[in-house]
Amino acid sequence: MDIKSAKWVIIFIIAYFVFLKNFLYSTCPLVILTGFPCPMCGMTRAGFALLRLNFGEAFHIHPFIYPIIFMIVIFCINRYLLLKKTPEWMKWCMIFLLASMVLFYIWRMYRYFPGEPPMSYYYNNAASCFFRTFVIR
Template identity: 50%
Template sequence: MHRKNSWKSWGRDTWQMIRRDLWNIRIVILVLAIYFTVAWYFLYTSCPLVLVTGFPCPGCGLSRAAFSILRGEFLQAWHLNPFIYAIVALAGAFCIRRYILHKETTSLKKWLLLLLIGMILFYIYRMIRYFPGEPPMSFYRDNLINRLLRAVGSV
């Protein structure tokens, strides 16, 4: 009987923690939802660096890679940005530690730092090896800086 109540309590505590976490980041979720909606429907990309400069960023290809994983296109996801798998693993580790084991998650910061360093190093490699090439390692000429330069030049 005690075990059943402890599982019930654990499940209730977990859902309360998830709801509290989502509530605490509700503004971030709203801003991101608005940004991505505007980007997907009105702009040619959701990447701020591409929008402004035309150059890809270290995270370019991650959104498309995530959607590729959801469609079961695992090799396509790897081709777009292999770090999507590290991000999924880190997010999974975070969720397991926080919501299943109810343990601290600050120990994952070192893995996040390693992930970011790895992404930057891989970005440098891709820029040297593949830029300009096929998406996501392509240059977008219709970026904001080019638009502004054309507008100033025509005045």
């Protein structure tokens, strides 16, 4: 079974999120390193809004939460209930979805950056701390 064989990866991911959430200001590696949001920024908050059944807030935070969840559900049904390999059309749908997310990210950066979260700039990122400490003296 896939989940059983990936238990250490799942444990690592959970530990990663717990550590970063408790000790840093973000769980996104790009935000931590550069201060800039990534195309997936806001997805965790949108997922938690869905768990609270706040569908409008989830869409407002990151509208791609719905197609991603739809693709995950289709993948799980196909893989674990029907016991089939991932069909070729689903791979192309994921490529299209990821490309659409990048285009949406560019638009969102143009329209909202550095405004409301998740399109915010985080000043205490690793790169700026490095430059303040070692380069600019």
